[in-house]
Amino acid sequence: xxxxxxxxxxxxxxxxxxxxxxxxxxxxxxxxxxxxxxxxxxxxxxxxxxxxxxxxxxxxxxxxxxxxxxxxxxxxxxxxxxxxxxxxxxxxxxxxxxxxxxxxxxxxxxxxxxxxxxxxx
Numbered sequence: 001x002x003x004x005x006x007x008x009x010x011x012x013x014x015x016x017x018x019x020x021x022x023x024x025x026x027x028x029x030x031x032x033x034x035x036x037x038x039x040x041x042x043x044x045x046x047x048x049x050x051x052x053x054x055x056x057x058x059x060x061x062x063x064x065x066x067x068x069x070x071x072x073x074x075x076x077x078x079x080x081x082x083x084x085x086x087x088x089x090x091x092x093x094x095x096x097x098x099x100x101x102x103x104x105x106x107x108x109x110x111x112x113x114x115x116x117x118x119x120x121x
Contacts (some may be wrong), residue, residue, distance in 0.1 A: 001056070001065040006078050009057070009068035010085060016061045017089035028059045035069060057082075 009073065016026050019023055033056040034041055055075060058067040070078045 001067050004066055004068050006068050006070055006074060009059075009066060010078075010081050012066050013059050013082075014085055014089070016059060016066075017085070020061050021089075024061060026059060026061050028057065030057050032056070033069070038058055098107070 011026075013026075020026055032053050034051050034053050035056070036044070036051075043052060052071070054072075055070045057070065058065065060066070072118065
């Protein structure tokens with residue numbers, strides 16, 4: 001996995017989206033990380049030092065894996081650029097079929113009336 005700075009990561013992510021336009025997918029995961037092992041974190045908490053958490057972002061298209069780490073100071077700028085890239089490249093999404101609420105309610109009434117058993121006298 002290639003660990004990049006935030007700007008080259010965004011450029012490479014754009015390239016991944018463009019390569020997989022016709023076929024394929026891009027998986028992006030984000031998670032909070034301190035980039036330290038559990039032993040190091042335990043030592044820091046016992047010493048009273050605050051732990052600086054970062055956002056770890058990973059992306060893969062199945063062939064190539066890239067990642068970056070973003071601190072709290074750069075997070076707003078990175079998130080804005082990332083959102084722009086996602087909006088530009090999510091064109092292959094299918095639109096959701098919306099059902100008219102009135103027609104759905106009428107359909108339920110009709111189905112409910114037909115399935116009733118005749119009353120016994």
